[in-house]
Amino acid sequence: MxxxxxxxxxxxxxxxxxxxxxxxxxxxxxxxxxxxxxxxxxxxxxxxxxxxxxxxxxxxxxxxxxxxxxxxxxxxxxxxxxxxxxxxxxxxxxxxxxxxxxxxxxxxxxxxxxxxxxxxxxxxxxxxxxxxxxxxxxxxxxxxxLTFRKLEEGRRKMLGKVLIGLAFSMPLLMIVISLLSSADGRFDRILTAIPDWLSRHITWEDGLFRLIWIIxxxxxxxxxxxxxxxxxxxxPQTGANGGNGVPPGGGVDEKIDIRFDPVITATVLISVNIVYLAFVSLQFTYLFGAWRGVLPEGSTYAEYARSGFLELVAVTAINFAILIGTLVFGGEAGTLLRRLNRAMLYILVVCSCIMLVSAYTRLVLYEQAYGYTYIRFLVHAFMIFLGVLLLCAGLRIRYEAVPLGKCFIVIGLVAYVAVNYANMDRFIAAKNIEHYADEGRIDSSYLTGLSADALPMLLSFSREHAPDLNRELRERWQHLRVDDRGWPGFNAAKHRALQALKQK
Known part of the structure; x- marks a missing residue:
């Protein structure tokens, strides 16, 4: 080219x-x-x-x-x-x-x-x-x-004279400054303070590194x-045969249009939906009955909450991939086949939502038994995000004009910003404090590992209810008292944490 x-x-x-x-x-x-x-x-x-x-x-x-x-x-x-x-x-x-x-x-x-x-x-x-x-x-x-070599002749001569004048003035300045420093001690201290300040704040290696950084x-x-x-x-380059870049074979690259055969798509959807409907109908009594004590025979709350959670989330993600693949790459079909595939997609969305809610319920039960962590919070957020995407895909089944790609980009961008501003550490601390009020126990080793976002709340709680946790938190965050970062590194969460540490 x-x-x-x-x-x-x-x-x-x-x-x-x-x-x-x-x-x-x-x-x-x-x-x-x-x-x-x-x-x-x-x-x-x-x-x-x-x-x-x-x-x-x-x-x-x-x-x-x-x-x-x-x-x-x-x-x-x-x-x-x-x-x-x-x-x-x-x-x-x-x-x-x-x-x-x-x-x-x-x-x-x-x-x-x-x-x-x-x-x-x-x-x-x-x-x-x-x-x-x-x-x-x-x-x-x-x-x-921009160098002086490109300057006009008159300006070049003037610049040369200025440089000569500076060269002659340097020894004279050294003599004058020496005499003035001897005459006035305060003047001497001011001059001495300048290189002292520079040596304290910028060393030769430091200055060179900054200069290279800037350049x-x-x-x-x-x-x-x-x-x-x-x-x-x-x-575009001209082709070897003197043409305008067309390959020697004479053909022009055509856009590859990948489409799934509607009959194959219908077969796949019917097969998976039969399995999902059987799963939902047989287990519907305890998919959502755990809150009322309706559990599979021989299962405790903890075992129920733990069993099958990841599998349900994985199956929901697979269903989502099937749904998007069918909507984006589905081939042209007749009226009857198109309606059948659309009905199968609706069933797929409903079954996926049921499985997602079931997994969400199991996770809530597990958190009530064992407390809250980063992973559990993020899985919560992911399931909510996946649920919104499923609803968006469901709308696309009914309204073909819905732009899935743009919807997913906007939802993903908004969701990522929202989860950043959810203050995960503070939320986890608050939920674990509630768990302590209900169960009478708290995971001190995990809570001390939370970030400064949660420190004020944890210190306030531990002063009255968990002296050991209070001591561990103060030891863990003692370095904040000697943090000497400049104002560009100011962080509001760490500032609030430092103020909380100062309280007895």
Whole structure:
């Protein structure tokens, strides 16, 4: 392929300098400070940088999804300020940059793809690596154009005279400063304090590392920006036979359309539905009767709650895959066969929902017996999420115009942000405290491992009811008292935890 790029304009210089300024802000916010309020500040600065220099590339008009994605980015960035859960901290370190990459590609890419188009991922990767790296040459071209060698003859001579004047003034300044320092002790202390402050805060190795950080990140930020402003365009090569790129065989690649035969689909659906209907009808009495004490013969509550839970969730996920595969890849069929398949899909959705509710019930029973943990909370969230997707797929059976892909993207984005803001640690702590009130026992070893989000509640509870837990919590979080991170690393959850630790 041949690659063409528009001529370099004078506007790049300002964008490059702004990129270095943004990189300088990045190293100031994050170097030695960790992640906290620094994250949303940098995200806002990054979007401002993109908007100022690439606003001409923004797709018009701005839609509701653009604002939804931007709100999701801001809300996820704020989780580094508001919460301290280590699991979501790690997930968001990956999810936030990926979401920003996809969002900016959707807004600025010249292809103007739909936000539900899977090729948007390919476009994002293209801008992240090839488009960004190809503009490294633009950076070096700009660096050459900004040197004094490109200045006019008169300005070059003036710059030379200034440098000569500075060279002559250096020994004179050393003598004058030495005399003034001897004459006034306060002046001498001020001058001495400057290198002392620098040596305490920035060492030679530290300063070099910061400089390299700024240069490399500034180049990358500019390259990423300019990949949208002035993208490299691909043009098809002519074929070896002198044609326009058509393969020698003479055929043009056709889009492969995968469709399931409706008769095969009906057979599969009828087979699995017979099994599911038999399962539901035979066990319906105790699928939902556990609350009233109706259990399988010889089973305790704990055994019932534990048995079959994962299997039910797995079967529901398989049913969901069958449902989506049939809706997306189902072939054309006659009226009778189409109605039959639709009825089978409805039965599949109903049976899946029954199994999902059964699994949910078993998990609730298990939590009432053994308490609440991260895994159990996340499984709860996943089952609710899967249930919403099933309902959405059920609507798609009735209304073919329902865009499944777009619905799933929006639901997934909203669900991920919601589970971040559910404050999982605090919820688990509250439920385990309720469990203590009912059962009289609490898992101290697990609760001490929760994040700072739950610490104020646990300290308040343990002061009166669990002195051993209170002591363990204070030992576990003693390091918060000596945390010397700067203001960019401020985290509201850890601040509240520190204030709780100070209370006796």
């Amino acid at each position: 041949e690659e063409k790029m528009e001529p370099v304009s004078r506007r790049e210089g300002i964008a490059l300098l702004a990129g270095f300024a943004l990189a300088a802000a990045h190293q100031y916010l994050f170097y030695g400070n960790g992640f906290g309020v620094s994250v949303p500040i940098f995200v806002i600065l990054f979007y401002l940088y993109i908007y100022v220099f690439a606003k001409g590339r923004l797709r018009r008009p701005i839609t509701w999804f653009d604002w939804l994605a931007f709100a999701a980015v801001l809300l996820l960035s704020m989780t580094f300020v508001l919460f301290a859960n280590p699991l979501f901290f790690a997930l968001n370190l990956l999810a936030l940059p990926c979401l920003i990459l996809l969002h900016t590609t959707y807004l600025l890419d010249s292809e103007r793809r739909s936000w539900s188009d899977p090729r948007l991922i390919i476009g994002a990767l293209d801008h992240l690596i090839p488009q960004c790296l190809r503009h490294f040459g633009t950076v070096f071209a700009l660096a050459g154009s 490399l990140l500034g180049i990358l930020l500019f390259g990423y920006l300019w990949g949208f402003v002035n993208p490299w365009r691909y043009e």
